[in-house]
Structure formats: C-alpha cells, structure tokens
Amino acid sequence: MKTLKGLLLPxxxxxxxxxxxRVSGIQSDSIAAPSQIAVAFWTALADGTIxxxxxxxxxxxxxxxxxxxxSGLVLSIIIGLVPPIARLLQFSFEVLRPVPAxxxxxxxxxxxxxxxxxxxxxxxxxTFWPVLIYGHAAIVNIEPQLLDxxxxxxxxxxxxxxxVVLPAxxxxxxxAFRLAxxxxxxxxxxxxxxANPIGIGxxxxxxxxxxxxxxxxxxxxxxxxxxxxxxxVLLFAQRxxxxxxxxxxxxxx
Amino acid sequence: MPTVSHADSAPxxxxxxxxHDFGNRPILRNINLTVRKxxxxxxxxPSGCGKTTLLRMIGGLLAPTSGEVAFNGHRLNGPAxxxxxxxxxxxxxxxxxxxxxxxxxxxxxxxxxxARKRGPRIAExxxxxxxxNHAEHFPAQLSGGMQxxxxxxxxxxxxxxxxxxxxxxxxxxxxxxxSLQDEILRLIAASGTTVLFVTHDLEEAxxxxxRVVALYPNPGRIAQIFDVDLxxxxxQLTTREQPNFLRxxxxxxxxxxxxxx
Numbered sequence: 001m002k003t004l005k006g007l008l009l010p011x012x013x014x015x016x017x018x019x020x021x022r023v024s025g026i027q028s029d030s031i032a033a034p035s036q037i038a039v040a041f042w043t044a045l046a047d048g049t050i051x052x053x054x055x056x057x058x059x060x061x062x063x064x065x066x067x068x069x070x071s072g073l074v075l076s077i078i079i080g081l082v083p084p085i086a087r088l089l090q091f092s093f094e095v096l097r098p099v100p101a102x103x104x105x106x107x108x109x110x111x112x113x114x115x116x117x118x119x120x121x122x123x124x125x126x127t128f129w130p131v132l133i134y135g136h137a138a139i140v141n142i143e144p145q146l147l148d149x150x151x152x153x154x155x156x157x158x159x160x161x162x163x164v165v166l167p168a169x170x171x172x173x174x175x176a177f178r179l180a181x182x183x184x185x186x187x188x189x190x191x192x193x194x195a196n197p198i199g200i201g202x203x204x205x206x207x208x209x210x211x212x213x214x215x216x217x218x219x220x221x222x223x224x225x226x227x228x229x230x231x232x233v234l235l236f237a238q239r240x241x242x243x244x245x246x247x248x249x250x251x252x253x
Numbered sequence: 254m255p256t257v258s259h260a261d262s263a264p265x266x267x268x269x270x271x272x273h274d275f276g277n278r279p280i281l282r283n284i285n286l287t288v289r290k291x292x293x294x295x296x297x298x299p300s301g302c303g304k305t306t307l308l309r310m311i312g313g314l315l316a317p318t319s320g321e322v323a324f325n326g327h328r329l330n331g332p333a334x335x336x337x338x339x340x341x342x343x344x345x346x347x348x349x350x351x352x353x354x355x356x357x358x359x360x361x362x363x364x365x366x367x368a369r370k371r372g373p374r375i376a377e378x379x380x381x382x383x384x385x386n387h388a389e390h391f392p393a394q395l396s397g398g399m400q401x402x403x404x405x406x407x408x409x410x411x412x413x414x415x416x417x418x419x420x421x422x423x424x425x426x427x428x429x430x431x432s433l434q435d436e437i438l439r440l441i442a443a444s445g446t447t448v449l450f451v452t453h454d455l456e457e458a459x460x461x462x463x464r465v466v467a468l469y470p471n472p473g474r475i476a477q478i479f480d481v482d483l484x485x486x487x488x489q490l491t492t493r494e495q496p497n498f499l500r501x502x503x504x505x506x507x508x509x510x511x512x513x514x
Contacts, residue, residue: 143345145340145342145345145346146345146348148314148338149340149346149348149359151313151314151331151332152312152313152314152332152337152338153332153363153407154332154334154363155359155362155363159362159363163359163362164348168348168350
C-alpha cells in the first residue's frame, strides 16, 4: 500500500509529461516524451547496446574496486593493528586522499592512454580510500572489552584476529564495501562521460552529442536502474550475512 | 563455607606493596593483601577507589607500576590459565555473533580442547548454569541475567582455580541478582574456587564474602578488612536477618559514610 502511494506522484508526472508532449506536438532536440524514451530504451536493449555497454562499465568498475578495495582492506588491517605504521603513513594519506579521482583523469589519459587501464586505475584510486578509512576506524573502535576477553581467555594472535577482530569489524567493512561499490560506479561513468570511449557513460554522452534525447534519457534511466539494483543486492546480502543486529550497527556508522 | 580453615592454607594471591599510576595520577597506593585458597573476598568502596584496577591486575590485564602481584608464589605477568575473569558489562563481554554455546566454546578453543570434545563439555556447562535450552540463542536474544549466566559458563569452561568478578550483577534487577548470588555460591562450593568479587552493593558483599575489603578513594588504599562471621549456608532471608549480618552492614555503611564525608 505504501509503495503504491509512493508511485502515485511519479506516475502522475509521467502521464502529464506524455500528455503535454502529445497535445503541443513539440519536436525537440533536447527532451523527449516518456513513450519515445521507452522505445529508445527497448531498441537499445534489443540490439544489445545496453548489455554490451553495461558489461564494459561493470568490468572496469569491478576490477578497479577489487584492486582499490582489496588494497584498502589489507592496509586497514595492518595499520589498525600496528599503530606505528599508521603514524608513518598518516601524512601521505592526508595529502593524497583529498585529491578527487576525477581530477586525475587527464593524468591517467597521459600515462595510461584510453581504455580499460586508465578507468580501472581511477576507480581503484577512488575506492581505496573509503575502505581504508572505514576499515581502519572499525578496527580501532572494536569494543575494548572484547579485546580484554580475548586476552583473559589467552587466545593466540591468529585466533584473536580470526575469531574476534575480523568478525567484530565485518559489518562495518561491508558498509565500506557498499559505499565503495557506489563510488566505483560513479567514477567509472564519470570517466566514460569525460573521456573514455567505453561503457554506459560513453553511450550516454554520444546520445547527447548526436542530439538523440530519447536514447540519452533511456541511458540515464538505465544507470539509475543499475545503481539501484547493485545497492539492493548488497543490502540484501548485508541482511542475510549479518542479521538485524548488524544492520542497526551499520546504520550508526 | 567455613571461615576458620582458610588461615591454615598457603596464600594463593598476594599483593606486595603494589602501587599503580595512570599517567601522573595515582590510582592505587601501598596495596598489601593476601587471598587464600577457597576464600571468597569482596572488594567494596566508592568509585575511584581502584577496585576494578585491583581486579584487572590479578587478571593479568594490567601490570602494577611498582610492587608485585603473585599467584601461587609466582609473579604474574599476563593472564593465567587458572584465573578467569567475569566482566560487568555482559552486552560487551560476549561475542554477539556467536550463540551461547559458541561463546562458551571460545574458552575451550583458547585452551586447545579438540573440537569433538567441546560439544558435550559445552552442554554440561550450560546445563550447570541453567541454560540447557538456550544453547543456540544469540546473546541479543537472552535477558541480562541469562547473558551473565553464559559468561559464568564461559569462565567455568576454563576450569579456573580463581574467579574474578567485576560487579557482575550490578546491572541486573534485584530478583535476578539474588538468584545469581546463590547460584555462584552453589557453583563454587562444589569446586572450591577462590573468588574475588568487586561490588558497590554492601549487602551483596557481606552475603557472599568470607572477607570484605573496603577501600578508600583518591588514591585507592585498603582502609579496612572485615571478617564475615556468618553461617556457611547462606539464605537470602535468614542470613540477611542474622544479628551479625546487620551489625556488619551497619559497620560498613558507617565506614562508607565516613569515607564520603
């Protein structure tokens, strides 16, 4: 019932949008009627454009995420458990972290050229930070009493990490991962729009530059669907993996 | 719980001229205390008197700034297998992602008990603390009293000769607290475990202890040690009505009021 009420406004707007187009008979190079967008969407889906372009974007985004997020994960555990290393790296982190990944697009083009390599590198740079920062915070903020428990029970260092530290921080790492997935998609599409001739972002830019508003809006819609689906899948996984208790913890972070 | 026999046995835990500072702030000063085997010693005092710090030293979680804490005649450096520690805040002392059984298992895993032997031992321990039907429940699904029972079971899994308890029943309601007091007395009477028990509840201290150590705050010092002369068999009603109980309660209350003045 709630979702039905929520749908009322968007559906009404779409109908109004369609009617105003039909009544006025506008021919436009910048906007399109919902029906035209739907046709363009269907065509792009049927001829395989959407699948191919989405594959390109996801390939770059996920590879970059694996590299960036993976190194962020490993490094956060190291600096979380060995504070001297954290102090050693802190300055470098503070200098590098505020650099927006997008600002590095020209650098990446110059160094790596167009193609997957530069997009992956930029996504890796952008996703490294959230995982590193959130992960480090998670490890530093483990309930001290849990560490006391592991000490009085005399768990060895390996068990302490696998049985206490990692399970205690997993929900927060997962939140960092969810954030990193969103960042990966944003950076990949931005890179494609700005420069790289692959992926959904490129298709979107092409549609805009060749004055095909219906296809352009169809791609925007599709990007929204991809982002929403990824987040929904991850939320579902988070609930299944960590249960209701972890969800409340995740919300607080 | 006969009080006389303790004098004969050798000291199990001893503090010799122990001082402890936190930064420049003195926490404990000139602590000299001996605890004998099978004794039940309660530590009471206002907040800031260092009673928890004292307990953490025996638990091996803290080292004294000067002086020595010895267990069985040997200087303690770090947690010992025979000493188990029960924390006040049950919600933070149990691993929330493990069931009651899993939490008890942690102590067995730490002691290298092989996996196939853990199951029966866990079942036996949970039964002992009255949680036989809650083995597969997670801490969040258990009441505060039940969570503390899981902690007791985990402590017992270590087969400790010393049980350190840091205000274990402080956060529980009165009825649950009383039933857990009797439960702890029953469990340790069977095994002859030595207990050091921190509490801010003076009646609880008298009810449970053979001796009550009262501390002064800022810095924490031992002010006075009270011997509890009560029949070994404690009863929530009759023990608390004994003239000796009332007299001790009066003395302790007067003492605390004096300390606060």
